[in-house]
Amino acid sequence: MSKEYAEIPDDQQLLQALQSKESKALEQLYLSYRKPFIAFARRYQANEEDVLDAYQDAVIAFFENVQTGKLNKLSSTIKTYLFSIGKYKLINKLKQNGSKSLIDYTSDIEAPQANFIDDKLELSHRQKTLKAAINELGNTCRELLLLFYYKQYSIEAIQIEMGFKNENTVKANKSRCMKNLKSIIQKKDIL
Amino acid sequence: MPLQEQDHILIEKYLLQQLTAVDQSIFDQRLNDPDFQKELELQKDLMVALRAEGRSQLKDQLQNIEQRIQREEDVQVTTPQHQFRIARIMAIAASVALILAAIYFFSNQKKSGGQIFAQHFEPYPNIVAPLNKSNPETGNREKAFHAYELKNYEEAIQLLNGLPKSDTTHFYIGLANLSLNQPQKAIDFFDKIKKKDSPFYIPMNWYKALTLINSEKANDAKPLILFVKENAKTPGMLNKANLLLDDLD
Structure with a gap:
């Protein structure tokens, strides 16, 4: 087995790596608890695809919470966070699929933390159109806007990540990209 | 208001x-x-x-x-499930032999460098002066990068050559040559980027590696990909490097 997912890094190190936007942090997070989660989920008799799907959603939810600063200090282990979100997502998925084995586990369904879990985004018509508009942007603009608004990178972090000359170039590009996006939106007549 | x-x-x-x-x-x-x-x-x-x-x-x-x-x-x-109790060192030796056998087996069906290149090559975006169709800019710098973005590589090279030499121009001239299937010229320009703190140093290594693979020089490319892997700034880049290494092995 390759070394990278045999070792589970220390929680604090992992959290810090995520907070300082280190490139390998997401992969490290994913690999750290993947096997334990698969083993844990056996009790739900779900197929592996559903288990992995739930685990991936849990990793994304955790990652988002760290990126947006909702979670800046751990009050329990990362494993506990990931397992409780993952379990919640998996049970919901099984419920949707009408699985019968669920009855035994209904007591397990407590949401991890009221504001911590963010369920599937149900997009309104306008939001869907906006998402389509984002996809019409060039790669550079799309990445820049995602880094700033979704991953909430600082201007300086974006400069380093995307190799811009200086912070002013980032700002100029950001407002140009926003303008481009607005002109795409205007054509879609949803304002 | x-x-x-x-x-x-x-x-x-x-x-x-x-x-x-x-x-x-x-x-x-x-x-x-x-x-x-x-x-x-x-x-x-x-x-x-x-x-x-x-x-x-x-x-x-x-x-x-x-x-x-x-x-x-x-x-x-592919590792055998049941083995006799033999010394641990023997087990490791057996696994190594199996992996080598697997590598040998797979290397017989290896893809050509050209195929691997085609699978992994994506043009590097124009991050210097993004094209803005509603407000075209007329400076030579903008023209050069717009030509690049529009894949007019010959024109881009000519215009980039007219700009003051920098890691940026070296990198994009290298890229344009790569797209024009001029591997040696591409490598000559990539090699001009020597400073490790240049923002183009890591991407340059990536594209130089791809150029070498396309010229069936995968062994020369590997150390460059490993360098990219070790220094990747984004998970996406890291993942790309891993996938490329997998394909080469």
């Missing part, structure tokens, strides 16, 4: 949850302005749309990692 720059800053701070107490009171006042409210609603929807897009990108990234793991596990399955 039409929105001011200040209003946009206020909305952005609100969305990123960075309003100070002072900002908050100005923000609350501005909510009385229908134009302000309209822009705020649009920006809120945009945040949701960006989150949805960001999530799907992360999901793709995790699924790629998952595919890689599954491929690695498939290789491991």
Whole structure:
């Protein structure tokens, strides 16, 4: 087995790596608890695809919470966070699929933390159109806007990540990209 | 009243949850302005749309990692399940032999460098002067990078050569030559980028590696990909390097 997912890094190190936007942090997070989660989920008799799907959603939810600063200090282990979100997502998925084995586990369904879990985004018509508009942007603009608004990178972090000359170039590009996006939106007549 | 720059800053701070107490009171006042409210609603929807897009990108990234793991596990399955109690060192030796056998087996069906190149090559974006169709700029720098973005590589090389020499021009001339199937010229320009702290140093190594692979020199390319892997600035880059290394092995 390759070394990278045999070792589970220390929680604090992992959290810090995520907070300082280190490139390998997401992969490290994913690999750290993947096997334990698969083993844990056996009790739900779900197929592996559903288990992995739930685990991936849990990793994304955790990652988002760290990126947006909702979670800046751990009050329990990362494993506990990931397992409780993952379990919640998996049970919901099984419920949707009408699985019968669920009855035994209904007591397990407590949401991890009221504001911590963010369920599937149900997009309104306008939001869907906006998402389509984002996809019409060039790669550079799309990445820049995602880094700033979704991953909430600082201007300086974006400069380093995307190799811009200086912070002013980032700002100029950001407002140009926003303008481009607005002109795409205007054509879609949803304002 | 039409929105001011200040209003946009206020909305952005609100969305990123960075309003100070002072900002908050100005923000609350501005909510009385229908134009302000309209822009705020649009920006809120945009945040949701960006989150949805960001999530799907992360999901793709995790699924790629998952595919890689599954491929690695498939290789491991070829290890015999039951072995006699032999010394641990013998077991390791056996695994090594099996892996070597697997490598030998797979190398017989190896893809050509050209195939691997075609699978992994994506043009590097123009991050210097993005094309803005509604407001074309006429400086030589803009023209050069727009020609590159529009894939007019011969014109791009000519224009880039007219600009002051820098790592940026070396990099893009190298890229344009690569796209014109001029591997040696591409490598000559990539090799001009020597400073490790140049923002183009890591991407240059990536494209130089791809150029070498396309010329069937995979062994020369490997150390460069390993360098990219070790120094990757984004999970996406790291993943690309891993996938390319997998294909070469």
